Amino acid sequence: MAESRGQFSTRTGFILAAAGSAVGLGNIWKFPYLVGENGGAVFLIIYLGFIFTIGLSVMLAEFAIGRIGERNPVGAFAHLKGGPWTAVGYMGVFTGFVILSFYSVVGGWTIAYAFKMASGLLSLGDPKALGDAFGAFIGDPVEPIFYHALFMILTGAVVARGIGTGIERACNILMPVLFVLLVVLCVRSITLPGAAAGIAFFLQPDFSKINPAMVIAALGHAFFSLSLGMGAMITYGSYISRQTNLPRAALWVTSLDTLIAVLAGFLILPAVFAFGFDPGAGPGLTFITLPAVFSKMPLGAFFGTLFFVLLGVAALTSAMSLLEVVVSFLVDEKGLQRRKAVLAAGTAIFLLGVPSSLSLGVWSGFTIAGKGFFDVADYLASNILLPTGGIFISIFVGWVVFPKIMDGDNGGIGDEFRWAGVWRIICRYVAPAAIAWVLVSGL
Ligand code: PFF
Numbered sequence: 001m002a003e004s005r006g007q008f009s010t011r012t013g014f015i016l017a018a019a020g021s022a023v024g025l026g027n028i029w030k031f032p033y034l035v036g037e038n039g040g041a042v043f044l045i046i047y048l049g050f051i052f053t054i055g056l057s058v059m060l061a062e063f064a065i066g067r068i069g070e071r072n073p074v075g076a077f078a079h080l081k082g083g084p085w086t087a088v089g090y091m092g093v094f095t096g097f098v099i100l101s102f103y104s105v106v107g108g109w110t111i112a113y114a115f116k117m118a119s120g121l122l123s124l125g126d127p128k129a130l131g132d133a134f135g136a137f138i139g140d141p142v143e144p145i146f147y148h149a150l151f152m153i154l155t156g157a158v159v160a161r162g163i164g165t166g167i168e169r170a171c172n173i174l175m176p177v178l179f180v181l182l183v184v185l186c187v188r189s190i191t192l193p194g195a196a197a198g199i200a201f202f203l204q205p206d207f208s209k210i211n212p213a214m215v216i217a218a219l220g221h222a223f224f225s226l227s228l229g230m231g232a233m234i235t236y237g238s239y240i241s242r243q244t245n246l247p248r249a250a251l252w253v254t255s256l257d258t259l260i261a262v263l264a265g266f267l268i269l270p271a272v273f274a275f276g277f278d279p280g281a282g283p284g285l286t287f288i289t290l291p292a293v294f295s296k297m298p299l300g301a302f303f304g305t306l307f308f309v310l311l312g313v314a315a316l317t318s319a320m321s322l323l324e325v326v327v328s329f330l331v332d333e334k335g336l337q338r339r340k341a342v343l344a345a346g347t348a349i350f351l352l353g354v355p356s357s358l359s360l361g362v363w364s365g366f367t368i369a370g371k372g373f374f375d376v377a378d379y380l381a382s383n384i385l386l387p388t389g390g391i392f393i394s395i396f397v398g399w400v401v402f403p404k405i406m407d408g409d410n411g412g413i414g415d416e417f418r419w420a421g422v423w424r425i426i427c428r429y430v431a432p433a434a435i436a437w438v439l440v441s442g443l
Contacts, residue, residue: 011244015252016175017317018227018236022257023178024318025106026225028311029286031261032268034221036279039209040201044265046215050222051258054434057426058228058390060250060413061397061405066237067246068404068411072328073231076238080401088392089329092231095385096325097345099230101352102377103322104155107315108147108357109138113287114308117294117301124295131288139361148353151312155319156346159327160339174313181310182263188303189271198273202265212441219438220382226257229386229393232321235328246413260314267307286311323349352377387439391432398427 035043069076074089116137124130138144189195223229240249268286271293272279281288294304323345330341355363359372368376397405402424408414417423 011241011249013172014236014240014244015249015256016172017321018233018249018253019256020175020317021227021232021236021321022225022253022318023175023260024225024227024314025103025110025311026221026318027257027261028182028264028267028314029106030221031225032265033281033285034217035202035265036269036272036281036285038214038217039206040269040279041203041205042207042209043214043218044202044262045205046210046218047222048258050219050434051226051254053426054219054431055222055226055228056250056254057423057431058223058393059226059233059254060247060423061393061427062228062231062233063237063240063246063250064405064413065393065397065401066234067240067242068407069234070238070411072238072332073234073325074329075332076231076234077396080404081396085392085396085400088389088396089231089234091385091392092229092234092389093326093329095230095381095389096232096322097349097352098377098381098385100155100319100322100326100349102356102374102381103315103319104151104349105144105148105353105357105374107151107155107312107319108144108149109287110308110312110315111150112137112144112147113291114305114312117291117304117308120301124292126292130292130295134287138357139364141358141362144357144360145354148357149350151316151319152346152350152353154316155323156342158316158320159323160342162338174317178310178313179260181306182260182267185303185307185310186263186266188297189267189274192271192274192297194274194276195270198270198279199266201273201279202269216438216441219434220387223386223390223435224382225261226254227318227321229389230325231389232325234393235325236321238328242411245416247417247419384439387435390435391439394427394431394435398424398429398432402427 069079073092077085077089275293294300326345327341330336356374359374405412
């Protein structure tokens with residue numbers, strides 16, 4: 001089974017691909033503005049706490065389910081236990097479908113902004129003018145949809161070539177490029193006059209700022225950022241060779257994801273402070289404030305273009321994993337050819353993204369429970385479906401299939417894993433309880 005559906009040829013290839021899924025808009029666009037909105041260093045500390053307990057545990061759970069199940073999320077649950085557990089897999093495929101529909105819209109913005117920076121359109125300087133330009137761009141009925149289509153075509157083109165050729169080769173090239181670009185931009189940012197205030201904001205905690213909303217945001221973002229709760233890592237896990245040490249791989253992916261998020265913090269926050277912008281500007285921080293920052297820098301258009309190319313690359317490698325969940329389901333369970341599956345899923349996801357994009361402009365009057373289509377898709381996926389998936393994945397591993405998951409002869413983790421006892425407690429009790437708390441507070 002494993003041979004016929006392709007595998008990652010090297011351990012490093014797998015780790016880079018899984019890290020490519022984890023590192024995306026969540027790290028570079030969302031994380032810095034969440035830190036900015038939630039008071040800086042305290043948010044960072046809480047986020048790191050969640051990442052290395054619950055996040056790491058659920059990632060290991062997904063890798064193990066994937067490698068033993070040797071299938072997409074639906075097939076893996078059906079194979080390991082079946083019955084109602086299969087529904088967790090279906091929910092994951094559905095979640096991937098929904099997330100990619102709006103993720104691709106934002107991915108399209110990054111491509112558009114790379115072009116806009118390169119052509120000097122954004123050297124307006126004044127944040128107000130850049131804010132208006134951003135609002136006009138995302139509200140346009142044609143331009144962002146064109147870039148959304150372009151983003152989906154790029155994603156589909158890589159996924160159509162299959163695991164081991166397409167995804168692995170792309171990640172082997174793209175991930176190191178991404179890392180180098182981030183480091184270069186960080187050096188530029190932290191050497192700006194006045195950057196020290198941003199570094200202090202990011203690193204010096206003020207514990208009086210702790211509040212429940214911030215804790216919930218940190219846990220929710222840990223899930224989103226690590227690509228957990230919908231089976232992306234189950235799908236990638238199904239392509240890992242038996243020789244790979246799963247706990248070590250999970251630690252690597254988690255650490256790389258965190259490293260990139262922290263680098264993004266060092267890129268964005270010092271620059272924001274150096275130029276006197278508001279770190280709490282929210283989701284517009286990247287698309288509105290940073291171009292203004294870049295426009296006031298020497299070689300700003302160059303650094304700005306690099307930045308948006310980098311964000312586009314990160315978004316693409318995450319989008320590939322979202323599409324792969326849906327495609328591997330169609331290939332394994334429905335017997336479709338990979339290319340046909342990519343075409344069908346890609347087209348449907350593109351179409352679902354269209355109302356998301358339009359809801360930020362001409363369709364803004366059309367709301368469900370007070371939210372536009374884009375916000376509904378994001379809310380449903382991030383605040384409801386991912387946490388729910390995370391609860392079931394933890395319970396499944398902790399209570400239902402633990403011996404099988406540990407059985408090294410069968411593709412399981414194997415008994416050289418020293419932390420198995422602690423991990424089991426987290427899967428059984430800690431993770432489900434904490435995630436349930438997020439879900440209930442979110443609703
Ligand atoms: N982890 C990605 C990011 O941080 O941008 C988003 C994501 C990808 C979420 C894949 C879920 C997923 F399955």
